[in-house]
Amino acid sequence: MKHVNAKKRIRMAALAGMALILPVSLFAQDGRTIMQNVYDAPEPAYLHTMVRMDLIEANGSTESRTVEEWSKTADDLTSMVMIFRSPASVRDTRFLQIENKGRDDDKWIYLPALRTTRRIAASEGSKSFMGTDASYDDMSSREVDEDTHELLSEKTVNGFDCWEVKSTPKVASSSEYSYRIVCVDKATLTPVHSLMYDKRGNLYKELTVEELRNVGGYDIPINTLLTNVQTGHATRLVITNIEVDKPVSDRVFTQNFLNTGRL
Known part of the structure:
Protein backbone atom coordinates (compact mmCIF):
# COMPACT_ATOMS: atom_id res chain seq x y z
CA MET A 1 0.00 0.00 0.00
CA LYS A 2 1.27 3.39 -0.87
CA HIS A 3 2.08 6.18 1.54
CA VAL A 4 -0.92 8.51 1.77
CA ASN A 5 -0.84 10.94 -1.17
CA ALA A 6 2.90 10.54 -1.91
CA LYS A 7 3.77 8.79 -5.14
CA LYS A 8 7.42 8.11 -4.44
CA ARG A 9 8.04 6.38 -1.13
CA ILE A 10 11.46 4.82 -1.45
CA ARG A 11 14.57 6.73 -2.26
CA MET A 12 18.08 6.18 -3.63
CA ALA A 13 20.83 6.10 -1.01
CA ALA A 14 24.67 6.18 -0.85
CA LEU A 15 26.62 8.11 -3.51
CA ALA A 16 23.96 8.04 -6.23
CA GLY A 17 21.36 9.38 -3.84
CA MET A 18 23.65 12.06 -2.39
CA ALA A 19 23.91 13.62 -5.84
CA LEU A 20 20.17 14.27 -5.64
CA ILE A 21 19.81 14.96 -1.93
CA LEU A 22 22.61 17.51 -1.48
CA PRO A 23 21.18 20.16 -3.85
CA VAL A 24 17.75 19.74 -2.33
CA SER A 25 19.11 20.22 1.18
CA LEU A 26 20.93 23.39 0.18
CA PHE A 27 18.35 25.09 -1.97
CA ALA A 28 14.84 23.80 -1.19
CA GLN A 29 13.23 26.84 0.39
CA ASP A 30 9.58 26.35 -0.49
CA GLY A 31 6.98 23.64 -0.07
CA ARG A 32 6.38 22.98 -3.74
CA THR A 33 10.07 22.39 -4.46
CA ILE A 34 10.26 19.89 -1.63
CA MET A 35 7.17 17.97 -2.77
CA GLN A 36 8.30 18.01 -6.40
CA ASN A 37 11.59 16.42 -5.37
CA VAL A 38 9.69 13.81 -3.33
CA TYR A 39 7.55 13.08 -6.39
CA ASP A 40 10.53 12.88 -8.76
CA ALA A 41 12.86 10.76 -6.61
CA PRO A 42 13.81 7.35 -8.07
CA GLU A 43 12.16 4.08 -7.05
CA PRO A 44 12.70 0.44 -8.06
CA ALA A 45 11.51 -0.69 -11.46
CA TYR A 46 10.07 -3.76 -9.70
CA LEU A 47 9.10 -4.47 -6.11
CA HIS A 48 7.83 -7.73 -4.58
CA THR A 49 6.84 -7.87 -0.91
CA MET A 50 5.11 -10.04 1.66
CA VAL A 51 3.23 -7.88 4.15
CA ARG A 52 1.60 -8.52 7.50
CA MET A 53 -1.48 -6.34 7.75
CA ASP A 54 -2.82 -5.80 11.27
CA LEU A 55 -6.32 -4.35 11.67
CA ILE A 56 -6.34 -2.92 15.20
CA GLU A 57 -9.62 -2.10 16.94
CA ALA A 58 -9.90 0.80 19.40
CA ASN A 59 -9.94 -1.74 22.27
CA GLY A 60 -6.64 -3.23 21.06
CA SER A 61 -7.98 -6.46 19.57
CA THR A 62 -6.22 -7.30 16.31
CA GLU A 63 -6.96 -9.25 13.14
CA SER A 64 -3.85 -10.10 11.12
CA ARG A 65 -3.73 -10.73 7.39
CA THR A 66 -0.98 -11.75 4.99
CA VAL A 67 -0.75 -9.93 1.68
CA GLU A 68 1.58 -10.46 -1.27
CA GLU A 69 2.24 -7.47 -3.51
CA TRP A 70 4.00 -6.84 -6.81
CA SER A 71 4.59 -3.45 -8.42
CA LYS A 72 6.18 -2.27 -11.65
CA THR A 73 7.18 1.29 -12.59
CA ALA A 74 7.79 2.25 -16.22
CA ASP A 75 7.67 5.68 -17.86
CA ASP A 76 6.99 7.14 -14.38
CA LEU A 77 3.73 5.16 -14.10
CA THR A 78 3.18 2.39 -11.55
CA SER A 79 1.07 -0.76 -11.78
CA MET A 80 0.39 -2.80 -8.64
CA VAL A 81 -1.22 -6.13 -7.75
CA MET A 82 -2.11 -7.36 -4.27
CA ILE A 83 -3.21 -10.89 -3.31
CA PHE A 84 -4.59 -11.65 0.13
CA ARG A 85 -3.10 -14.99 1.27
CA SER A 86 -4.73 -15.31 4.71
CA PRO A 87 -6.94 -15.65 6.69
CA ALA A 88 -9.56 -17.81 4.95
CA SER A 89 -12.16 -15.02 5.07
CA VAL A 90 -10.17 -12.92 2.57
CA ARG A 91 -7.92 -15.53 0.93
CA ASP A 92 -7.46 -15.08 -2.84
CA THR A 93 -9.02 -11.61 -2.88
CA ARG A 94 -7.01 -9.78 -5.52
CA PHE A 95 -6.61 -6.08 -6.29
CA LEU A 96 -5.14 -4.44 -9.40
CA GLN A 97 -4.30 -0.76 -9.77
CA ILE A 98 -2.88 0.83 -12.92
CA GLU A 99 -1.68 4.43 -12.83
CA ASN A 100 -2.62 6.65 -15.74
CA LYS A 101 -1.21 9.96 -16.94
CA GLY A 102 -3.62 12.86 -16.64
CA ARG A 103 -6.63 10.86 -15.44
CA ASP A 104 -7.73 8.71 -12.52
CA ASP A 105 -5.97 5.43 -11.83
CA ASP A 106 -7.79 2.28 -12.94
CA LYS A 107 -8.70 -0.09 -10.08
CA TRP A 108 -10.32 -3.52 -10.02
CA ILE A 109 -10.95 -6.02 -7.21
CA TYR A 110 -11.59 -9.77 -7.54
CA ASP A 138 -5.20 7.01 -0.36
CA MET A 139 -3.67 4.28 -2.51
CA SER A 140 -3.59 6.44 -5.64
CA SER A 141 -0.97 8.86 -6.83
CA ARG A 142 -1.56 12.60 -6.69
CA GLU A 143 0.12 15.12 -8.97
CA VAL A 144 2.17 17.81 -7.24
CA ASP A 145 0.29 20.68 -8.86
CA GLU A 146 -3.11 19.39 -7.77
CA ASP A 147 -2.22 21.04 -4.43
CA THR A 148 -0.60 24.18 -3.10
CA HIS A 149 2.35 23.46 -0.80
CA GLU A 150 3.43 25.67 2.10
CA LEU A 151 6.64 25.03 4.04
CA LEU A 152 5.61 25.40 7.67
CA SER A 153 8.78 24.54 9.57
CA GLU A 154 11.79 22.29 9.96
CA LYS A 155 11.42 19.83 12.81
CA THR A 156 12.49 16.46 14.18
CA VAL A 157 9.80 13.76 14.00
CA ASN A 158 10.43 10.30 15.49
CA GLY A 159 14.17 10.84 15.07
CA PHE A 160 13.92 12.09 11.45
CA ASP A 161 15.13 15.59 10.52
CA CYS A 162 12.20 16.86 8.44
CA TRP A 163 10.63 19.59 6.44
CA GLU A 164 7.00 20.10 7.48
CA VAL A 165 4.78 20.95 4.50
CA LYS A 166 1.08 21.81 4.37
CA SER A 167 -0.60 20.61 1.14
CA THR A 168 -4.05 21.96 0.24
CA PRO A 169 -6.10 20.83 -2.79
CA LYS A 170 -6.57 23.54 -5.40
CA VAL A 171 -9.95 21.97 -6.19
CA ALA A 172 -11.63 20.93 -2.94
CA SER A 173 -13.66 18.15 -4.56
CA SER A 174 -10.50 16.43 -5.84
CA SER A 175 -9.63 15.11 -2.36
CA GLU A 176 -11.46 13.70 0.64
CA TYR A 177 -9.20 15.89 2.82
CA SER A 178 -9.31 19.63 3.33
CA TYR A 179 -5.51 19.60 3.70
CA ARG A 180 -2.57 17.43 4.75
CA ILE A 181 0.52 18.20 6.82
CA VAL A 182 3.43 16.04 5.71
CA CYS A 183 6.85 15.67 7.31
CA VAL A 184 9.51 14.76 4.73
CA ASP A 185 12.79 13.23 5.90
CA LYS A 186 15.56 15.44 4.50
CA ALA A 187 18.08 12.60 4.16
CA THR A 188 15.91 10.27 2.07
CA LEU A 189 13.09 12.47 0.72
CA THR A 190 10.63 10.01 2.26
CA PRO A 191 7.38 11.26 3.85
CA VAL A 192 7.65 9.78 7.36
CA HIS A 193 4.66 11.39 9.07
CA SER A 194 1.37 12.75 7.74
CA LEU A 195 -1.73 14.31 9.29
CA MET A 196 -4.91 14.35 7.19
CA TYR A 197 -7.79 16.70 8.00
CA ASP A 198 -11.43 16.17 7.05
CA LYS A 199 -13.66 18.66 5.24
CA ARG A 200 -14.55 20.35 8.54
CA GLY A 201 -10.88 20.91 9.30
CA ASN A 202 -10.75 18.26 12.03
CA LEU A 203 -7.86 15.81 12.29
CA TYR A 204 -8.98 12.59 10.59
CA LYS A 205 -6.00 10.28 10.01
CA GLU A 206 -2.37 10.02 11.09
CA LEU A 207 0.28 8.08 9.18
CA THR A 208 3.60 7.25 10.87
CA VAL A 209 6.60 5.44 9.43
CA GLU A 210 7.91 3.50 12.42
CA GLU A 211 10.86 1.86 10.64
CA LEU A 212 12.74 2.96 7.52
CA ARG A 213 15.34 0.52 6.19
CA ASN A 214 17.80 0.60 3.30
CA VAL A 215 17.27 -2.43 1.04
CA GLY A 216 19.25 -2.80 -2.16
CA GLY A 217 20.08 0.91 -2.23
CA TYR A 218 16.51 2.08 -1.56
CA ASP A 219 15.11 3.50 1.67
CA ILE A 220 11.91 1.55 2.25
CA PRO A 221 9.26 2.05 4.96
CA ILE A 222 9.20 -1.37 6.61
CA ASN A 223 6.73 -0.67 9.42
CA THR A 224 3.92 1.85 8.91
CA LEU A 225 0.95 2.72 11.12
CA LEU A 226 -2.18 4.45 9.78
CA THR A 227 -4.65 5.57 12.46
CA ASN A 228 -8.16 6.93 12.15
CA VAL A 229 -7.99 9.29 15.11
CA GLN A 230 -11.76 9.84 15.05
CA THR A 231 -12.63 6.16 15.58
CA GLY A 232 -9.47 4.86 17.24
CA HIS A 233 -9.12 2.10 14.62
CA ALA A 234 -5.67 1.58 13.09
CA THR A 235 -3.92 -0.40 10.36
CA ARG A 236 -0.30 -1.50 10.69
CA LEU A 237 1.66 -2.70 7.65
CA VAL A 238 4.88 -4.64 8.27
CA ILE A 239 6.97 -5.87 5.33
CA THR A 240 8.24 -9.35 6.25
CA ASN A 241 10.01 -10.15 2.98
CA ILE A 242 11.12 -7.95 0.09
CA GLU A 243 12.74 -8.18 -3.34
CA VAL A 244 13.75 -5.09 -5.32
CA ASP A 245 14.40 -4.78 -9.05
CA LYS A 246 13.65 -8.45 -9.76
CA PRO A 247 11.70 -8.41 -13.05
CA VAL A 248 8.08 -9.55 -13.00
CA SER A 249 6.08 -10.64 -16.04
CA ASP A 250 3.84 -7.93 -17.48
CA ARG A 251 1.05 -10.52 -17.45
CA VAL A 252 0.84 -10.15 -13.66
CA PHE A 253 -0.53 -6.62 -14.11
CA THR A 254 -3.55 -7.64 -16.18
CA GLN A 255 -7.22 -8.30 -15.59
CA ASN A 256 -6.68 -11.91 -16.75
CA PHE A 257 -4.28 -12.51 -13.87
CA LEU A 258 -6.66 -10.72 -11.53
CA ASN A 259 -9.51 -13.02 -12.60
CA THR A 260 -7.59 -16.30 -12.49
CA GLY A 261 -4.54 -15.80 -10.25
CA ARG A 262 -2.57 -17.66 -12.91
CA LEU A 263 -0.12 -16.53 -15.60
Whole structure:
Protein backbone atom coordinates (compact mmCIF):
# COMPACT_ATOMS: atom_id res chain seq x y z
CA MET A 1 0.00 0.00 0.00
CA LYS A 2 1.27 3.39 -0.87
CA HIS A 3 2.08 6.18 1.54
CA VAL A 4 -0.92 8.51 1.77
CA ASN A 5 -0.84 10.94 -1.17
CA ALA A 6 2.90 10.54 -1.91
CA LYS A 7 3.77 8.79 -5.14
CA LYS A 8 7.42 8.11 -4.44
CA ARG A 9 8.04 6.38 -1.13
CA ILE A 10 11.46 4.82 -1.45
CA ARG A 11 14.57 6.73 -2.26
CA MET A 12 18.08 6.18 -3.63
CA ALA A 13 20.83 6.10 -1.01
CA ALA A 14 24.67 6.18 -0.85
CA LEU A 15 26.62 8.11 -3.51
CA ALA A 16 23.96 8.04 -6.23
CA GLY A 17 21.36 9.38 -3.84
CA MET A 18 23.65 12.06 -2.39
CA ALA A 19 23.91 13.62 -5.84
CA LEU A 20 20.17 14.27 -5.64
CA ILE A 21 19.81 14.96 -1.93
CA LEU A 22 22.61 17.51 -1.48
CA PRO A 23 21.18 20.16 -3.85
CA VAL A 24 17.75 19.74 -2.33
CA SER A 25 19.11 20.22 1.18
CA LEU A 26 20.93 23.39 0.18
CA PHE A 27 18.35 25.09 -1.97
CA ALA A 28 14.84 23.80 -1.19
CA GLN A 29 13.23 26.84 0.39
CA ASP A 30 9.58 26.35 -0.49
CA GLY A 31 6.98 23.64 -0.07
CA ARG A 32 6.38 22.98 -3.74
CA THR A 33 10.07 22.39 -4.46
CA ILE A 34 10.26 19.89 -1.63
CA MET A 35 7.17 17.97 -2.77
CA GLN A 36 8.30 18.01 -6.40
CA ASN A 37 11.59 16.42 -5.37
CA VAL A 38 9.69 13.81 -3.33
CA TYR A 39 7.55 13.08 -6.39
CA ASP A 40 10.53 12.88 -8.76
CA ALA A 41 12.86 10.76 -6.61
CA PRO A 42 13.81 7.35 -8.07
CA GLU A 43 12.16 4.08 -7.05
CA PRO A 44 12.70 0.44 -8.06
CA ALA A 45 11.51 -0.69 -11.46
CA TYR A 46 10.07 -3.76 -9.70
CA LEU A 47 9.10 -4.47 -6.11
CA HIS A 48 7.83 -7.73 -4.58
CA THR A 49 6.84 -7.87 -0.91
CA MET A 50 5.11 -10.04 1.66
CA VAL A 51 3.23 -7.88 4.15
CA ARG A 52 1.60 -8.52 7.50
CA MET A 53 -1.48 -6.34 7.75
CA ASP A 54 -2.82 -5.80 11.27
CA LEU A 55 -6.32 -4.35 11.67
CA ILE A 56 -6.34 -2.92 15.20
CA GLU A 57 -9.62 -2.10 16.94
CA ALA A 58 -9.90 0.80 19.40
CA ASN A 59 -9.94 -1.74 22.27
CA GLY A 60 -6.64 -3.23 21.06
CA SER A 61 -7.98 -6.46 19.57
CA THR A 62 -6.22 -7.30 16.31
CA GLU A 63 -6.96 -9.25 13.14
CA SER A 64 -3.85 -10.10 11.12
CA ARG A 65 -3.73 -10.73 7.39
CA THR A 66 -0.98 -11.75 4.99
CA VAL A 67 -0.75 -9.93 1.68
CA GLU A 68 1.58 -10.46 -1.27
CA GLU A 69 2.24 -7.47 -3.51
CA TRP A 70 4.00 -6.84 -6.81
CA SER A 71 4.59 -3.45 -8.42
CA LYS A 72 6.18 -2.27 -11.65
CA THR A 73 7.18 1.29 -12.59
CA ALA A 74 7.79 2.25 -16.22
CA ASP A 75 7.67 5.68 -17.86
CA ASP A 76 6.99 7.14 -14.38
CA LEU A 77 3.73 5.16 -14.10
CA THR A 78 3.18 2.39 -11.55
CA SER A 79 1.07 -0.76 -11.78
CA MET A 80 0.39 -2.80 -8.64
CA VAL A 81 -1.22 -6.13 -7.75
CA MET A 82 -2.11 -7.36 -4.27
CA ILE A 83 -3.21 -10.89 -3.31
CA PHE A 84 -4.59 -11.65 0.13
CA ARG A 85 -3.10 -14.99 1.27
CA SER A 86 -4.73 -15.31 4.71
CA PRO A 87 -6.94 -15.65 6.69
CA ALA A 88 -9.56 -17.81 4.95
CA SER A 89 -12.16 -15.02 5.07
CA VAL A 90 -10.17 -12.92 2.57
CA ARG A 91 -7.92 -15.53 0.93
CA ASP A 92 -7.46 -15.08 -2.84
CA THR A 93 -9.02 -11.61 -2.88
CA ARG A 94 -7.01 -9.78 -5.52
CA PHE A 95 -6.61 -6.08 -6.29
CA LEU A 96 -5.14 -4.44 -9.40
CA GLN A 97 -4.30 -0.76 -9.77
CA ILE A 98 -2.88 0.83 -12.92
CA GLU A 99 -1.68 4.43 -12.83
CA ASN A 100 -2.62 6.65 -15.74
CA LYS A 101 -1.21 9.96 -16.94
CA GLY A 102 -3.62 12.86 -16.64
CA ARG A 103 -6.63 10.86 -15.44
CA ASP A 104 -7.73 8.71 -12.52
CA ASP A 105 -5.97 5.43 -11.83
CA ASP A 106 -7.79 2.28 -12.94
CA LYS A 107 -8.70 -0.09 -10.08
CA TRP A 108 -10.32 -3.52 -10.02
CA ILE A 109 -10.95 -6.02 -7.21
CA TYR A 110 -11.59 -9.77 -7.54
CA LEU A 111 -13.88 -11.22 -4.87
CA PRO A 112 -13.48 -15.03 -4.67
CA ALA A 113 -16.75 -15.59 -2.81
CA LEU A 114 -18.61 -14.10 -5.79
CA ARG A 115 -16.11 -15.30 -8.40
CA THR A 116 -16.31 -11.91 -10.01
CA THR A 117 -14.14 -8.89 -10.74
CA ARG A 118 -15.52 -5.45 -10.03
CA ARG A 119 -14.16 -2.13 -11.24
CA ILE A 120 -13.77 0.49 -8.52
CA ALA A 121 -15.47 3.69 -9.64
CA ALA A 122 -13.89 7.08 -9.02
CA SER A 123 -16.94 7.96 -6.90
CA GLU A 124 -15.90 5.21 -4.45
CA GLY A 125 -12.53 6.82 -3.75
CA SER A 126 -13.28 7.71 -0.12
CA LYS A 127 -14.44 4.16 0.75
CA SER A 128 -12.29 1.90 2.92
CA PHE A 129 -10.02 -0.56 1.14
CA MET A 130 -10.74 -4.06 2.51
CA GLY A 131 -11.67 -2.81 5.98
CA THR A 132 -8.39 -0.93 6.45
CA ASP A 133 -8.02 2.72 7.43
CA ALA A 134 -6.83 3.54 3.92
CA SER A 135 -9.33 4.66 1.31
CA TYR A 136 -9.05 3.76 -2.36
CA ASP A 137 -7.93 7.36 -3.00
CA ASP A 138 -5.20 7.01 -0.36
CA MET A 139 -3.67 4.28 -2.51
CA SER A 140 -3.59 6.44 -5.64
CA SER A 141 -0.97 8.86 -6.83
CA ARG A 142 -1.56 12.60 -6.69
CA GLU A 143 0.12 15.12 -8.97
CA VAL A 144 2.17 17.81 -7.24
CA ASP A 145 0.29 20.68 -8.86
CA GLU A 146 -3.11 19.39 -7.77
CA ASP A 147 -2.22 21.04 -4.43
CA THR A 148 -0.60 24.18 -3.10
CA HIS A 149 2.35 23.46 -0.80
CA GLU A 150 3.43 25.67 2.10
CA LEU A 151 6.64 25.03 4.04
CA LEU A 152 5.61 25.40 7.67
CA SER A 153 8.78 24.54 9.57
CA GLU A 154 11.79 22.29 9.96
CA LYS A 155 11.42 19.83 12.81
CA THR A 156 12.49 16.46 14.18
CA VAL A 157 9.80 13.76 14.00
CA ASN A 158 10.43 10.30 15.49
CA GLY A 159 14.17 10.84 15.07
CA PHE A 160 13.92 12.09 11.45
CA ASP A 161 15.13 15.59 10.52
CA CYS A 162 12.20 16.86 8.44
CA TRP A 163 10.63 19.59 6.44
CA GLU A 164 7.00 20.10 7.48
CA VAL A 165 4.78 20.95 4.50
CA LYS A 166 1.08 21.81 4.37
CA SER A 167 -0.60 20.61 1.14
CA THR A 168 -4.05 21.96 0.24
CA PRO A 169 -6.10 20.83 -2.79
CA LYS A 170 -6.57 23.54 -5.40
CA VAL A 171 -9.95 21.97 -6.19
CA ALA A 172 -11.63 20.93 -2.94
CA SER A 173 -13.66 18.15 -4.56
CA SER A 174 -10.50 16.43 -5.84
CA SER A 175 -9.63 15.11 -2.36
CA GLU A 176 -11.46 13.70 0.64
CA TYR A 177 -9.20 15.89 2.82
CA SER A 178 -9.31 19.63 3.33
CA TYR A 179 -5.51 19.60 3.70
CA ARG A 180 -2.57 17.43 4.75
CA ILE A 181 0.52 18.20 6.82
CA VAL A 182 3.43 16.04 5.71
CA CYS A 183 6.85 15.67 7.31
CA VAL A 184 9.51 14.76 4.73
CA ASP A 185 12.79 13.23 5.90
CA LYS A 186 15.56 15.44 4.50
CA ALA A 187 18.08 12.60 4.16
CA THR A 188 15.91 10.27 2.07
CA LEU A 189 13.09 12.47 0.72
CA THR A 190 10.63 10.01 2.26
CA PRO A 191 7.38 11.26 3.85
CA VAL A 192 7.65 9.78 7.36
CA HIS A 193 4.66 11.39 9.07
CA SER A 194 1.37 12.75 7.74
CA LEU A 195 -1.73 14.31 9.29
CA MET A 196 -4.91 14.35 7.19
CA TYR A 197 -7.79 16.70 8.00
CA ASP A 198 -11.43 16.17 7.05
CA LYS A 199 -13.66 18.66 5.24
CA ARG A 200 -14.55 20.35 8.54
CA GLY A 201 -10.88 20.91 9.30
CA ASN A 202 -10.75 18.26 12.03
CA LEU A 203 -7.86 15.81 12.29
CA TYR A 204 -8.98 12.59 10.59
CA LYS A 205 -6.00 10.28 10.01
CA GLU A 206 -2.37 10.02 11.09
CA LEU A 207 0.28 8.08 9.18
CA THR A 208 3.60 7.25 10.87
CA VAL A 209 6.60 5.44 9.43
CA GLU A 210 7.91 3.50 12.42
CA GLU A 211 10.86 1.86 10.64
CA LEU A 212 12.74 2.96 7.52
CA ARG A 213 15.34 0.52 6.19
CA ASN A 214 17.80 0.60 3.30
CA VAL A 215 17.27 -2.43 1.04
CA GLY A 216 19.25 -2.80 -2.16
CA GLY A 217 20.08 0.91 -2.23
CA TYR A 218 16.51 2.08 -1.56
CA ASP A 219 15.11 3.50 1.67
CA ILE A 220 11.91 1.55 2.25
CA PRO A 221 9.26 2.05 4.96
CA ILE A 222 9.20 -1.37 6.61
CA ASN A 223 6.73 -0.67 9.42
CA THR A 224 3.92 1.85 8.91
CA LEU A 225 0.95 2.72 11.12
CA LEU A 226 -2.18 4.45 9.78
CA THR A 227 -4.65 5.57 12.46
CA ASN A 228 -8.16 6.93 12.15
CA VAL A 229 -7.99 9.29 15.11
CA GLN A 230 -11.76 9.84 15.05
CA THR A 231 -12.63 6.16 15.58
CA GLY A 232 -9.47 4.86 17.24
CA HIS A 233 -9.12 2.10 14.62
CA ALA A 234 -5.67 1.58 13.09
CA THR A 235 -3.92 -0.40 10.36
CA ARG A 236 -0.30 -1.50 10.69
CA LEU A 237 1.66 -2.70 7.65
CA VAL A 238 4.88 -4.64 8.27
CA ILE A 239 6.97 -5.87 5.33
CA THR A 240 8.24 -9.35 6.25
CA ASN A 241 10.01 -10.15 2.98
CA ILE A 242 11.12 -7.95 0.09
CA GLU A 243 12.74 -8.18 -3.34
CA VAL A 244 13.75 -5.09 -5.32
CA ASP A 245 14.40 -4.78 -9.05
CA LYS A 246 13.65 -8.45 -9.76
CA PRO A 247 11.70 -8.41 -13.05
CA VAL A 248 8.08 -9.55 -13.00
CA SER A 249 6.08 -10.64 -16.04
CA ASP A 250 3.84 -7.93 -17.48
CA ARG A 251 1.05 -10.52 -17.45
CA VAL A 252 0.84 -10.15 -13.66
CA PHE A 253 -0.53 -6.62 -14.11
CA THR A 254 -3.55 -7.64 -16.18
CA GLN A 255 -7.22 -8.30 -15.59
CA ASN A 256 -6.68 -11.91 -16.75
CA PHE A 257 -4.28 -12.51 -13.87
CA LEU A 258 -6.66 -10.72 -11.53
CA ASN A 259 -9.51 -13.02 -12.60
CA THR A 260 -7.59 -16.30 -12.49
CA GLY A 261 -4.54 -15.80 -10.25
CA ARG A 262 -2.57 -17.66 -12.91
CA LEU A 263 -0.12 -16.53 -15.60
